[in-house]
Amino acid sequence: MARFFSRDRHGRRxxxxxxxxxxxxxxxxxxxxxxxxxxxIQYVTAPADMDWWRKDNTPPLISGGIGSSGQVALTLHRKFIELKYSDDGMLPERLYELLITEWAALTGKDVSEIDPEF
Structure with missing residues (x-):
């Protein structure tokens, strides 16, 4: 697998x-x-309050809502996603799946309407 690197930072590696x-x-x-x-779309490493999801013992992978202006806001819970999907090669597909299904749920659309190939 190819390695990706960020730009040089002031002559350092x-x-x-x-x-x-x-x-x-x-x-x-x-x-x-x-x-x-x-x-x-934002992600958080870990929620500040860890008790809010413990009621059903299922850590959240994504949460979202629609603001008063109609803007959709999605939050990915990075720590829980990385624990569930440890294969980096499949991570873009898993993140896309989370985004598209949450968008569909919030907007009242069917996922197949948005992405017929899904």
Whole structure:
């Protein structure tokens, strides 16, 4: 597998780039190609309050909502995604799946309407 590196930083050795960031960039491009609308997409390493998801013992991979302006906001929970999907090669596909299914759920559309190949 090819290694990806960030740019040189003031003459120091290049640092390996973050695989999660790279995978999220790929998934976000796929998502925009299908949805055609911009959503606010962010990720958090771990929730500040860990008790809110323990009620059903299923850590959240993604959460989202729609603001008063109609803007969709999606939050990926990086720590839990990385624990569930440890294969970096499949990470862009898994992130895309999370984004597209959450978008469909929030907007009331069927996933097959958004991505017939899904």
């Amino acid at each position: 290049p640092l390996p780039s973050d695989g999660f960031d790279r995978a999220l960039g790929i998934a976000h491009r796929w998502f925009l190609d299908r949805v055609g609308e911009v959503a606010t």
